[in-house]
Amino acid sequence: ERLGGGSKTRKAIEAAIAAANKEDPTFLLEPPSGTRDFEPADMRVRSWLFKKMKDAAVAFSFKEYDAPVLESVALFERKAGEEITQQMYNFTDKDGERVALRPEMTPTLARLVLKNTNLATGEVRVPLPLKWFSIPQCWRFETTQRGRKREHYQWNMDIVGEKSVTAEVELLGAMCYFFRSLGLTEEDVRIRVNDRKLLDKTMKDAGVPEELFSRVCVVVDKLDKIGADGVAEMLSELGISPEPILQTLAACREDDSSLGEDVELLFDLAEAYGFREFLVFDPSVVRGLAYYTGIVFEAFDRKGELRAIAGGGRYDKLLELYGGAKCRQIPCVGFGFGDCVILELLDDKRLVPELKPEVDFVVCPFSRKEQTAVAMVASKLRESGFSVDVALSPRKARAAFDLANRAGARMVAFVAPDEWSRGLVRVKDMLHKDSTTGEAKQRDVPFSDLPNL
Numbered sequence: 001e002r003l004g005g006g007s008k009t010r011k012a013i014e015a016a017i018a019a020a021n022k023e024d025p026t027f028l029l030e031p032p033s034g035t036r037d038f039e040p041a042d043m044r045v046r047s048w049l050f051k052k053m054k055d056a057a058v059a060f061s062f063k064e065y066d067a068p069v070l071e072s073v074a075l076f077e078r079k080a081g082e083e084i085t086q087q088m089y090n091f092t093d094k095d096g097e098r099v100a101l102r103p104e105m106t107p108t109l110a111r112l113v114l115k116n117t118n119l120a121t122g123e124v125r126v127p128l129p130l131k132w133f134s135i136p137q138c139w140r141f142e143t144t145q146r147g148r149k150r151e152h153y154q155w156n157m158d159i160v161g162e163k164s165v166t167a168e169v170e171l172l173g174a175m176c177y178f179f180r181s182l183g184l185t186e187e188d189v190r191i192r193v194n195d196r197k198l199l200d201k202t203m204k205d206a207g208v209p210e211e212l213f214s215r216v217c218v219v220v221d222k223l224d225k226i227g228a229d230g231v232a233e234m235l236s237e238l239g240i241s242p243e244p245i246l247q248t249l250a251a252c253r254e255d256d257s258s259l260g261e262d263v264e265l266l267f268d269l270a271e272a273y274g275f276r277e278f279l280v281f282d283p284s285v286v287r288g289l290a291y292y293t294g295i296v297f298e299a300f301d302r303k304g305e306l307r308a309i310a311g312g313g314r315y316d317k318l319l320e321l322y323g324g325a326k327c328r329q330i331p332c333v334g335f336g337f338g339d340c341v342i343l344e345l346l347d348d349k350r351l352v353p354e355l356k357p358e359v360d361f362v363v364c365p366f367s368r369k370e371q372t373a374v375a376m377v378a379s380k381l382r383e384s385g386f387s388v389d390v391a392l393s394p395r396k397a398r399a400a401f402d403l404a405n406r407a408g409a410r411m412v413a414f415v416a417p418d419e420w421s422r423g424l425v426r427v428k429d430m431l432h433k434d435s436t437t438g439e440a441k442q443r444d445v446p447f448s449d450l451p452n453l
């Protein structure tokens, strides 16, 4: 800016600075642009969040699966102009294979189901419905000036083999169970629900060719970002008259008669399930993935300050797309739930707990002479199921207490010559003070009694 000059000049200057930085060894300290390190304190938060996701999945009897982050590009190539395929993190590997870091998990799920399907008959060899979940790291190649992330962990929940909305209700129920497990209520988050079949009817009545339905949805999904005029312009470029479609999107959200039977049944079941208050019908929700065919939904923060928290929908034709015509009878529905927006929301609401390191014992030698004894004590405690942090060098009491506090230890076991010569270990309780002295409670415990602590 100071030097002036056009963008070419500026780009040349930025390139020179970047090159200079590469000479500076410290530039290797950071991970690649758009990616994150998870040091232990960050990892405790991530593990806490993922445990909440897994607990919700298990509460709804979903089974965990996983697959390589690397997939063939062909698995994701679609012709509907979706952002997710335009930003693929793809490359040609040393075998000349066109591969990509997966941008989403749903096509991989479809691949795993089709591995278990007789493609000649469409018969799936494993009992349906499948209720599967995974928390894969997914990737996109964003240009760095967007400053956005290139990876996130996306909790995926999918039901394969059920055509009725009972499947959507289980998924939405699991999502609301997860919200509540975090301390979030319908005051904090809502889930907009729609049925693409409502828009399909409008497009059919308006004479839109069926092969354009998906592209129209990808355009309409941009409504919030580019506004009705932007959508109208993009629809016109597709040779489609925007008015009927924009009118459907603006349909009355209060008039229950316009919901369509699937949405109405979904809302009734949600009422019975006790999470109806999280749901709101919104005819403008279509989601930006071409393969959705029916109910779609997206979770958002009620203040409207953040990007979508999660999104999903029914995709009854995806397995036919990959597996061939005989697979058209394999209905699917699922959602993706990224780790970033929810953590921003939880942070805003002070709902991320303080997660300190924890260990049952610190075991500490009085001097180098007690190190073999420390090894015996640590093994005895670990065999009894305790977690043990062994002090790797001798420490006196004060330093051992500091180590124990840093490690989040419940107890400190000192191994000192006098006590050890009598088969005893001095154990101090870090969490409970002696009511009279105010000092940490301590006692000399026979080595054989350690498992009973």
Ligand SMILES: Nc1ccc(Br)nc1
Residues within 6 Å of the ligand: 084, 103, 104, 138, 139, 140, 149, 150, 151, 152
């Ligand atoms: N699909 C996708 C992948 C990675 C990120 Br970050 N966001 C979206």
